[in-house]
Amino acid sequence: xxxxxxxxxxxxxxxxxxxxxxxxxxxxxSHPGECPDCDGxxxxxxxxxx
Ligand SMILES: [Zn+2]
Numbered sequence: 693x694x695x696x697x698x699x700x701x702x703x704x705x706x707x708x709x710x711x712x713x714x715x716x717x718x719x720x721x722s723h724p725g726e727c728p729d730c731d732g733x734x735x736x737x738x739x740x741x742x
Contacts (some may be wrong), residue, residue: 709734 709718713732718724724734 708737709739711735 706719706721709720709724710716711718711727711730711732712735714727714728714730716729716732720726723736726732727734
C-alpha cells in the first residue's frame with residue numbers, strides 16, 4: 693500500500709488575525725479569541741501582509 697501523506701508546512705497553517713477594535717495584529721494557528729489589549733474580537737485577514 694502506498695503511504696499517502698498530505699502534510700502542509702507548519703508555517704502555512706498559521707493565519708493572521710486583526711483586532712476589529714484597536715487593529716492589533718496576531719499570527720496564530722487557531723483563532724486567538726479576544727484581543728489582550730482591548731478585549732475586542734479578532735477577524736481573520738488572510739494574505740494581507742506580504
Ligand atoms: Zn484590540
